[in-house]
Amino acid sequence: MKPIYQIGFYILLLFGSLGCKQKDSTSTSTVDTNPVSNQKVERVEPPNWWIGFHNTHLQLLVKEPNIGEATVKIIYPGVTIKKVHSAHSPNYLFLDLHIAPETEAGVFDIVFTYPSGTEKKHTYELKARLKKPEDYVGFDSSDAVYLITPDRFANAETSNDVVAGLKEATIDRSKDYARHGGDIAGIIAHLDYISDMGFTAIWPSPLLTNDMPQWSYHGYAMTDFYEVDPRFGSLEDYKRLADETRKKGIKLIMDQVANHCGLEHWWMKDLPFKNWVNYQKDFENKEPTTFSNHRRTANQDSYASVADKEGMANGWFVSSMPDLNQRNPFMGNYLVQNSIWWIETLGLGGIRQDTYPYPDKQFMSEWAGAIMEEYPNFSIVGEEWSYNPLLIGYWQEGANNRDGYDSNLTSTMDFAMQQAVADALKEPENWNTGLVKIYEGLANDFYYASPKDIMVFPDNHDMDRVFTRLNEDVPNTKMALATFLTLPRIPQIYYGTEVLMENTDKPGDHGLIRTDFPGGWEEDEVNAFTGQGLSVAQKDMQRFLKKFLNYRKDSRAIHDGKTVHFGPFMGTYFLFRIMDDETVVLILNKNETPITIDLKRYAEIGLAGKKLKNIVTNETIYWGDDIQLAEKGPLVLTTKFQ
Incomplete structure (x- = not known):
């Protein structure tokens, strides 16, 4: 896994590319005995943050008329202003804060002082995290x-x-x-x-x-x-x-x-900077939109021209959606x-x-x-x-x-796979059409790092x-x-x-x-x-x-089992998912009239003589020498009866 997004590295880049200035700021860990003001400037984003992150850096976007002239002060234990950056627009500041690991949840004022001596305050909150990081569990193959x-x-x-x-x-x-x-x-x-x-x-x-x-x-x-x-x-x-x-x-x-x-x-x-969005100069000059070339292969193509790569990444998706x-x-x-x-x-x-x-x-x-x-x-x-x-x-x-x-x-x-399944079900059966599209499409799983x-x-x-x-x-x-x-x-x-x-x-x-x-x-x-x-x-x-x-x-x-499938046969396709004592059988049948399929060709799965249940109808069948498929459609069976 790549290292976490490093604010400092990109700020270093910024000095060379954007010409931003670091502004004076004051930060101290002395506890402020004054209550917070509960005042707000036009925008501070993110609107709040949390203590206890692995990454202790936080960058605030501040928007307020002529805020770029102001110096900034925060008095709150554990919160340090590392850098203050002006933007090309005078109405923005970007504040780099360090949130020390020992910082406690609470609220504090960010104080902006203009050259005239006028002060504006914004009350900001650091919240306690309600869950442990490992408790944020994402979706996986067990989900639908x-x-x-x-x-x-x-x-x-x-x-x-x-x-x-x-x-x-x-x-x-x-x-x-x-x-x-x-x-x-x-x-x-x-x-x-x-x-x-x-x-x-x-x-x-x-x-x-x-x-x-x-x-x-x-x-x-x-x-x-x-x-x-x-x-x-x-x-x-x-x-x-x-x-x-x-x-x-x-x-x-x-x-x-x-x-x-x-x-x-x-x-x-x-716009805060002259390169906040791609082709920003065209936008500001009301020139025609430069659209993405949609050449997505340019991301992987070792022969791709710089022009194609830039056209893919920098062009606008449509005229109503500026490209960030x-x-x-x-x-x-x-x-x-x-x-x-x-x-x-x-x-x-x-x-x-x-x-x-x-x-x-x-x-x-x-x-x-x-x-x-x-x-x-x-x-x-x-x-x-x-x-x-x-x-x-x-x-x-x-x-x-x-x-x-x-x-x-x-x-x-x-x-x-979405396209392969649709094509497979619409096409007539042949050696390279129909259900073979699913069979060969799934065979591509050898390439994926984690197909499931x-x-x-x-x-x-x-x-x-x-x-x-x-x-x-x-x-x-x-x-x-x-x-x-x-x-x-x-x-x-x-x-x-x-x-x-x-x-x-x-x-x-x-x-x-x-x-x-x-x-x-x-x-x-x-x-x-x-x-x-x-x-x-x-x-x-x-x-x-x-x-x-x-x-x-x-x-x-189905969630984690072994997958075995067999080449399409007589307008049918058999796929098996196997884990411990549970085997799930998917049979796709494209035949418009009843058909009998010899099950001996699937003997390696080890289902001979076993009882299986249709998971949709709850009907029971026995896996014998053959199976009668009465109608076109899917049949899904399981060895699991509970």
Whole structure:
């Protein structure tokens, strides 16, 4: 693991690249007998911190008109000002503090004194940590993750549907790209449903403020990294979500974005440095946006030109999302500390990092390393939208990369397997098409540092619903889900998959892909939470997934077992997960008419003469000389009867 993010090293870099000045400051350990002022300047971020971190450095961003002129004083035992940095904008200061190991939790004033003698104070708090670092346990192969688009899941608090002062101030459920009103309270209200379905973790897409004029519902154009979007709720609501998930044994994964912010982010009106965002001069001169070239292979390509590498990392994702310059050390520290702040504030069970290959890749290694240094049992999954296993594996901690790159990232996303399963189920069977795509796709696991720690999924918020992609074929959809839940992976299921949600009328339409969950609004005639109004097929799929997920919760064979699979045979594919006395058998059958399969070719698994149970129907079968497969679809068996 790489050393923790070193503020001092980057400050040294800064003197040469940014020309910042160190300002006079005063710090003493003498106890101040005066009570704190409870005053605030415009912004101090992080808004609070904690004692007891491995890394004793803290860098505060301070924003206040002409604060760059001020000297700074802190009087609090154990807190020392190491350096004060002015920025290019006169309205910022950056304070490097040392928090000694013996420092106690408490509040103190940061005193800013202007040349005129005027003082401004800001009361700051250091909190005691509520959990030991090792108690922050992330997600792993024992979990099943439920991905939620909060605006489209459930609206339990209508009073926050419209918030005065925000740029997108209406809701309209008839429009795919408008806000629909779902909120944090809606997720909390349905945690019993999520738990009963068998999910052990939830990943809501970002809940932070997106004060953008349009398409603000999706959350990925953040305009404040420390504020919960009031249309979703408050920070206290987010904390309540974290608390309630913990009570139910559900882990909360936070969707974070280090690559970009929203164009309406508060700092875009007054950027602290001349290189706070990439292509900043173009932005300030109102020149056309320079977009990313999206050449993600440039991160690994030993032949890649400098132009391609820079075009990938520095270009803006879209015109409404400025590309953050993580090579600016103050930006880098800001992003690292923001992630840690949210982990501590919410007691997170993991982070999903958006657009992982797009930021500066060395920074991302330091970012993940800083987090894992503080939380050794934590989990971070990065989005690498690639169908090439070599690119997917490159980003995982422990990869044997020829260039020596170490990502410190516990997990990445398996778009390659997602595509392989979809193709396998849609294609006719041949020697190199159909189910062989799954067989050969899984064979690529030899390359991954830890296959079972990779996240796999049938679909997500950025791609067609799996039911649509599989041409609304229910048996194929069941086979896809059964495969993802049995593989040595961490499975993620998108909300509504359990009731066959689709976007068939508009393939590729993101607004429709993120459609409203039936029953999340009082006026809904169909309610998937209760089953009211669901079709027979929808109820059947919901039961199927619920049975499978709840079996999977306690299946050590699926979590950590040995994997054995056999080449596809007569339109079928057999995969086995084995641990101790538990063997789980996945059989995929693409045949439209009944078929009998000779089981002697699977003799090495040692199931001959044993009794097995169908985990969905609870029916018992005996593993004899052959097996009759009556219909197209998946069959999942187990030797475990309790």
